[in-house]
Amino acid sequence: MADAILELLDPHIDANASATTSRSPRSRSTDATTTKYLNRLTSLSLEQLKSAEPQSISQSAHSTLLSLQALSNRSHKALISSSDHLSTLRSLVPSLEQDAKNLQEGIPRLDSEAVRFSTTYSKSSENPHLDRRKKAMQLSRNVDRISDILELPALLSTAVSTSSATAGPAAGSSVSANYSTALDLYSHIKRLQTFYPDSPLIKDIILQAEDAMKTMTTNLIAGLRTQNIRLAAAMRTIGWLRRVAPELEHPQRNRGSTASGEGALGALFLVCRLANLVSTLDALDPLRELADQETQRRVEAASKERVSSSKSSAWTGGQQTERFLKRYIEIYREQSFAIVSLYKNIFTPEPIESDHQMPTILPGLELKSLNLKTQPPAKRIRKTDPLQVLPPAVATFPMHLVRLLTDTLRAYLPNVRDKSSRESLLSQVLYCAGSLGRLGGDFSMILTELEGEDQGEEDGEIVREWEEITRKHRALAGRLEQLTSGQLRGASSSPK
Structure with missing residues (x-):
């Protein structure tokens, strides 16, 4: 019944309807509201349709208009935004569809790349990049x-x-x-x-x-x-x-x-201390130069004496040489004793096993000066290579020290012609030899060979003076020893 009435009213509705409506007759026929309203119209009488229905429709339209106005006033921004979104929806939906299609096509490639990355950079695989990263982190x-x-x-x-x-x-x-x-x-x-x-x-x-x-x-x-x-x-x-x-x-x-x-x-220790000794002795160069000048004058005087065959030009100087030798022997005595003493305190030598041993640290020095010869043993129990075990460095070091002193004495002592001055210098040398003698390096006997090839009769006198001074000191040492031993015996025999 409602469909029939709708068909009858459809031409009138299309003529009077607004141009903005977009509903087709089919949509209107399937509209539930329209169908409900047409069913209500069929239940009304003709008198109600003429008198009450227009007024009801007018009231409903007015109420709907007021509701629309209030909604527009309250939600106009949301409506405008919804209208804008609705206008762009037609272009967004195809774009969304295309993006979804691209995502669906890219998922397999993403999965393959993820698998490749996991395989390449896994902990079990060897990769230089991973090693470099590990090293950087470490x-x-x-x-x-x-x-x-x-x-x-x-x-x-x-x-x-x-x-x-x-x-x-x-x-x-x-x-x-x-x-x-x-x-x-x-x-x-x-x-x-x-x-x-x-x-x-x-x-x-x-x-x-x-x-x-x-x-x-x-x-x-x-x-x-x-x-x-x-x-x-x-x-x-x-x-x-x-x-x-x-x-x-x-x-x-x-x-x-x-x-x-x-x-x-x-x-090394001995070489360093020897360098210090040499540098200290080199500080005496001004006195050495004066002594050299006296040596030159003495040689000139000796040559004139030989030419003139007279003793009028005999050499009488030597004061500067005496000063030089006195200071030289003082430094030499102090430093040489200190060097050997320090060495023996720092490097305590162990006994060397050999067939014959010398108690002195200067093996062969006194034997050479006394012109003695040692007899080799008749039979050696054990034959050893002499290059296997080297002697201590101090065994030959004092010989070098003695050579420094003897060369200096041989060169400058003939300049000192005053007998008392010469005896004083020789006494200093004897004390120096005694100092080293306490350490096993007595060189007093080697000074008997001071005369050289070009020395004359006066220089040979120096050697005789040295021998005489040595005998005097030995006799004095013997008397002091007897006096000391006598005092000790007297002290021990005295009643307590």
């Missing part, structure tokens, strides 16, 4: 440790340079602390080398540390040449050298070393 975690390791050569160089800068008699404790710190740092660096032998960083640090140790070795060797070195300082320096340069203590392990176990350190 470096980042250990950057503090590495910075501390990189500072070790600088700290070592600072300790060594500070020790050399503050070296002196009043800075013994600070120098000792700095050198001990340097040696501890070097030991730590060597320990790092054993832990990481293939690390290029550690190898570079080792090279820098070895350069610093070479500088320290140079400073220590220079310290052995200082003036008036004490026993404690010398022992500390030798101890540091043993730690810094152990190859000096055992230079040839496979071919044998010295019997005292000193290696090359003993010879």
